[in-house]
Amino acid sequence: MSSTYLAFAIPFFIILMLAEYYVAKKRKLNAFNLHNSIANVSIGIAERLTDILVSGSFYFLYDYLQHRFGIFHIKAGVVIWILLLLLTDLIWYWYHRLAHEVNLFWVVHVVHHQSEEFNYTVSARITVLQALVRTGFWCILPIIGFPASMITVMLLIHGLYPFFVHTRVVGKLGILEKFMVTPSHHRVHHACNEHYLDKNYGDVFIIWDKLFGTFAEEDEEPVYGLTKQLRTYSFLWQHFHFLIELFITVKAQSSLKNKFKVIFGSPNLIDPKARDKAERIFSVKQTKVKLHEGLNSYVIWQIVLLMICVSGFIFFETHLSNAFKLLFTTFTILSLINCGAIMEQKKWVFNVEFLRLLTIISIVWPYCAGIPLSTFAIAISLLLLVLFYRTVQSRYLAVVYADDQNSKAVL
Ligand SMILES: [Zn+2]
Numbered sequence: 484m485s486s487t488y489l490a491f492a493i494p495f496f497i498i499l500m501l502a503e504y505y506v507a508k509k510r511k512l513n514a515f516n517l518h519n520s521i522a523n524v525s526i527g528i529a530e531r532l533t534d535i536l537v538s539g540s541f542y543f544l545y546d547y548l549q550h551r552f553g554i555f556h557i558k559a560g561v562v563i564w565i566l567l568l569l570l571t572d573l574i575w576y577w578y579h580r581l582a583h584e585v586n587l588f589w590v591v592h593v594v595h596h597q598s599e600e601f602n603y604t605v606s607a608r609i610t611v612l613q614a615l616v617r618t619g620f621w622c623i624l625p626i627i628g629f630p631a632s633m634i635t636v637m638l639l640i641h642g643l644y645p646f647f648v649h650t651r652v653v654g655k656l657g658i659l660e661k662f663m664v665t666p667s668h669h670r671v672h673h674a675c676n677e678h679y680l681d682k683n684y685g686d687v688f689i690i691w692d693k694l695f696g697t698f699a700e701e702d703e704e705p706v707y708g709l710t711k712q713l714r715t716y717s718f719l720w721q722h723f724h725f726l727i728e729l730f731i732t733v734k735a736q737s738s739l740k741n742k743f744k745v746i747f748g749s750p751n752l753i754d755p756k757a758r759d760k761a762e763r764i765f766s767v768k769q770t771k772v773k774l775h776e777g778l779n780s781y782v783i784w785q786i787v788l789l790m791i792c793v794s795g796f797i798f799f800e801t802h803l804s805n806a807f808k809l810l811f812t813t814f815t816i817l818s819l820i821n822c823g824a825i826m827e828q829k830k831w832v833f834n835v836e837f838l839r840l841l842t843i844i845s846i847v848w849p850y851c852a853g854i855p856l857s858t859f860a861i862a863i864s865l866l867l868l869v870l871f872y873r874t875v876q877s878r879y880l881a882v883v884y885a886d887d888q889n890s891k892a893v894l
């Protein structure tokens with residue numbers, strides 16, 4: 484049920500993102516970078532899709548925990564709802580704080596902090612792995628005794644609020660600054676200025692930060708992103724670079740005790756040279772490049788169509804077969820990798836296009852069964868494509884990278 488609401492929420496959020504873009508442009512606020520925003524939205528699309536596939540099981544987990552281990556037998560009421568909101572927010576505070584202070588959790592939360600711009604699209608930078616880690620923390624609620632039905636409604640409301648605090652176009656909000664998490668507070672959280680680091684972890688209420696000594700006022704212009712920025716918009720690299728850095732650092736430790744110390748210690752324990760080593764191993768050495776208009780449009784249209792398709796997928800999710808869900812998810816993830824690879828001007832992008840074509844064929848094939856000669860036509864086209872793979876590849880790359888001077892350097 485909640486997923487159907489989210490299908491309606493997506494267009495609403497897109498309208499707000501466009502409105503924010505318009506206001507920022509009017510105020511000459513440099514809050515948007517096209518490729519940065521595409522990278523943000525790409526991560527959000529993948530999360531929405533994968534989350535739909537796993538989040539249904541969360542309800543059963545909460546329900547099982549409440550019935551098996553619930554300490555109290557809690558029934559819904561006004562005071563209980565308020566209590567649940569406060570408790571959810573308190574658990575979030577500690578989940579979020581530990582996500583910054585423990586490498587094992589920072590592995591999944593780092594993705595939310597890579598953006599060097601700050602706007603509504605940054606709120607989409609959540610991964611399904613982060614949702615899984617967070618669920619571990621939410622399990623406290625059913626163990627206390629809150630029913631699964633209350634928890635899922637609360638998590639939906641609690642999960643929507645952060646969208647509104649990822650913006651630069653809203654200034655300070657008077658009395659609300661005292662107890663609510665506002666855009667100003669969250670700008671501080673996303674900044675890498677020295678005295679803003681590890682501050683303002685709250686989600687809805689800022690009271691926890693004030694209580695536990697992690698509050699900072701926005702008193703200078705924030706600089707957004709990681710203390711050591713990523714040099715790439717690669718979809719895969721953004722998801723896994725820190726995991727590789729952690730692995731490199733852990734591997735270099737001589738004793739088991741030190742290995743555990745790094746895994747459960749803070750990001751300060753990561754070898755400062757681990758990023759460079761990881762980039763060398765995976766040949767991630769390019770800087771962000773400018774693309775010509777046509778290529779930008781190609782990427783933008785892919786993202787727009789994916790957002791429409793994913794909204795439809797969420798809306799009709801319960802009517803879809805598992806095979807369709809799997810193929811659609813594969814197609815979407817390949818498309819997101821494709822967009823990241825185009826923004827990086829990777830030559831292997833053509834191979835991803837080819838795999839995407841195969842997944843499209845797999846999706847439409849069953850529907851072509853009744854059309855005469857359709858299977859034959861698809862098979863012949865595929866055979867021709869395989870036979871002339873090299874020629875088609877060079878044509879594709881010539882069209883895609885035609886006017887770009889930088890492309891030759893990074894292909
Ligand atoms: Zn954070």
Ligand SMILES: [Zn+2]
Binds near residue numbers: 595606649669673
């Ligand atoms: Zn955020």
